Amino acid sequence: MTDLSEKNEQNENENEQNEKDQDENEQDLRKRRLAAWRASDRVLARASADRRIGERLAALAEAAGEVYDLDDWTDVYGNGVVEELERRTAELLGFPAAAFFPTGTMAQQVALRCWAARTGNSTVALHPQAHPEVHERSAFSVVSGLRTVRPTSEPRLPAADEVRDCDEPFGALMLELPLREAGFVLPAWDELVAVVEAARDRDAVVHFDGARLWECAPHFGRPLDEIASLADSVYVSFYKSLDGMSGAVLAGPSQLIEEAKAWRHRYGGQLFQQYPAALSALVGLERELPRLPSYVAHAKVVAAALTDALRASTIPWSRIHPPVPHTHQFQVWLPYGTELLNEAALTQSEETGVTLFRRWFSPGCPPGVSVTEVTVAAEGLEWTERDVAAAVSEFVRRLDLPALPAERPGTALTGRP
Known part of the structure; x- marks a missing residue:
C-alpha cells in the first residue's frame, strides 16, 4: 500500500509539473505572438489588446x-x-x-x-x-x-x-x-x-x-x-x-x-x-463607429482576394466563409492542423513584418482541419488584392507543401468542411 501511495503521489506531482510547464510554454508563446504582431508593419487589423499598457494609456489620454x-x-x-x-x-x-x-x-x-x-x-x-x-x-x-x-x-x-x-x-x-x-x-x-x-x-x-x-x-x-x-x-x-x-x-x-x-x-x-x-x-x-462601413466594404475585397490566392496555391482546398462577408469579419478554413498553421503564420509575421493570419483553431472542426477568423479594420484598408496575394504566397511557402499537381479535385469546394 505504501508503494502504491508513493506512486500515486509521484504521478500527481508529475501531472502538476506538466501543467505548470504547459502554462509557462503558453505564456512564452503568447508573448512571442504579441511581439510579432506589434512589430508587424502591415496587418489587416490591430487589436487594442496587442498594445503595451503605456501605449494604451497614452492613446486614451490623447483622445479622451x-x-x-x-x-x-x-x-x-x-x-x-x-x-x-x-x-x-x-x-x-x-x-x-x-x-x-x-x-x-x-x-x-x-x-x-x-x-x-x-x-x-x-x-x-x-x-x-x-x-x-x-x-x-x-x-x-x-x-x-x-x-x-x-x-x-x-x-x-x-x-x-x-x-x-x-x-x-x-x-x-x-x-x-x-x-x-x-x-x-x-x-x-x-x-x-x-x-x-x-x-x-x-x-x-x-x-x-x-x-x-x-x-x-x-x-x-x-x-x-x-x-x-x-x-x-x-x-x-x-x-x-x-x-x-x-x-x-x-x-x-x-x-x-x-x-x-x-x-x-x-x-x-x-x-x-x-x-x-x-x-x-x-x-x-x-x-470607430463611423469607419465600420468602410471596413465591411473592404472585407469583401480582402475575402475575394484570399479566395483567388488560396485557390492558385498548392493548398488542396480552402474555404472562405461566408464567401462574401456579412460584416468586416469572416472565417478561413484550411485542411491542416493548428500547429503547422500557427507556426507558419507566426514566422511570417516575424520574418516579413506582415501579419496575414493570427491564430488558428481546431475545436469544432473535422480532424485535420483548422479555422481562423479574419478581421479587416483601419490598417486593412491599405491592402490591395496584390498585397493579399503576396501575403498568401509567403504564408503558403512556410507550410512547405508539395508542388502543385496538374489537377486538384478539391479546389472547387463549396460546402463547409
Missing part, C-alpha cells in the same frame, strides 16, 4: 478630451461619464434608457432574468452556437436559473418557421447578430423581421445579443436604431468592434433598465469607478 470634459469629476458608482455613455448609446439604439455593465455576460444574464420575471417563463430560445452556450460555462442555468431551447442547429440564425414551430414554449428569443461561431453570419432584413414576428406570435419577447451589432448596418441597409427597434432589449459591446477597453450596455424600456441596474448591483457589477472604460467606449463611438 475630444469626447468628454476632462475637468469633470471622476465617476462614482456609475454617474458622470458613465451616465453620458449610457445616454449616448440609448440614443444611438433608439431606446429610452440604458445601463452600463462591466461585461456582456453579466448584462445578458440580467436582461434575460428580468424578462423571465415579466413573462413568467424562464426558458430562452437561442442558437447552440450563441455566446452564452459556448463561452459562458452554462452561466444562464448555473447562475440565473434560466434554461435554453434551440430552434435550430444549422450554422445560421433560426428561420421564422423554426421559431414558430419550436416544440417547447419559451419566454424570450435571443438572437446573436451576427452569429460569430457560424462565421459572423446574418440573415436578410426580411428574414430577421419574420423571425421577430414569429416570436411575437408566440407571446415571447426578443433580445438581441448585439456584441457586434455596430457593423451590421451595411448588410441590412438600415440605421442602427431601426435594427435595434425590432427587439425589446439590446446588448452591445464596446471592445469587440469599437476598440474600447471593456464594458457593455444593455438598452431597453425604462422600467426594465431600472430593474437591470438593481440586478447589476446584486451581480457585483456596481463598480466604484469606471471612467477609463467609459472614456474608451466614447472614443470608440466617436472614431
Whole structure:
C-alpha cells in the first residue's frame, strides 16, 4: 500500500509539473505572438489588446478630451461619464434608457432574468452556437436559473418557421447578430423581421445579443436604431468592434433598465469607478463607429482576394466563409492542423513584418482541419488584392507543401468542411 501511495503521489506531482510547464510554454508563446504582431508593419487589423499598457494609456489620454470634459469629476458608482455613455448609446439604439455593465455576460444574464420575471417563463430560445452556450460555462442555468431551447442547429440564425414551430414554449428569443461561431453570419432584413414576428406570435419577447451589432448596418441597409427597434432589449459591446477597453450596455424600456441596474448591483457589477472604460467606449463611438462601413466594404475585397490566392496555391482546398462577408469579419478554413498553421503564420509575421493570419483553431472542426477568423479594420484598408496575394504566397511557402499537381479535385469546394 505504501508503494502504491508513493506512486500515486509521484504521478500527481508529475501531472502538476506538466501543467505548470504547459502554462509557462503558453505564456512564452503568447508573448512571442504579441511581439510579432506589434512589430508587424502591415496587418489587416490591430487589436487594442496587442498594445503595451503605456501605449494604451497614452492613446486614451490623447483622445479622451475630444469626447468628454476632462475637468469633470471622476465617476462614482456609475454617474458622470458613465451616465453620458449610457445616454449616448440609448440614443444611438433608439431606446429610452440604458445601463452600463462591466461585461456582456453579466448584462445578458440580467436582461434575460428580468424578462423571465415579466413573462413568467424562464426558458430562452437561442442558437447552440450563441455566446452564452459556448463561452459562458452554462452561466444562464448555473447562475440565473434560466434554461435554453434551440430552434435550430444549422450554422445560421433560426428561420421564422423554426421559431414558430419550436416544440417547447419559451419566454424570450435571443438572437446573436451576427452569429460569430457560424462565421459572423446574418440573415436578410426580411428574414430577421419574420423571425421577430414569429416570436411575437408566440407571446415571447426578443433580445438581441448585439456584441457586434455596430457593423451590421451595411448588410441590412438600415440605421442602427431601426435594427435595434425590432427587439425589446439590446446588448452591445464596446471592445469587440469599437476598440474600447471593456464594458457593455444593455438598452431597453425604462422600467426594465431600472430593474437591470438593481440586478447589476446584486451581480457585483456596481463598480466604484469606471471612467477609463467609459472614456474608451466614447472614443470608440466617436472614431470607430463611423469607419465600420468602410471596413465591411473592404472585407469583401480582402475575402475575394484570399479566395483567388488560396485557390492558385498548392493548398488542396480552402474555404472562405461566408464567401462574401456579412460584416468586416469572416472565417478561413484550411485542411491542416493548428500547429503547422500557427507556426507558419507566426514566422511570417516575424520574418516579413506582415501579419496575414493570427491564430488558428481546431475545436469544432473535422480532424485535420483548422479555422481562423479574419478581421479587416483601419490598417486593412491599405491592402490591395496584390498585397493579399503576396501575403498568401509567403504564408503558403512556410507550410512547405508539395508542388502543385496538374489537377486538384478539391479546389472547387463549396460546402463547409
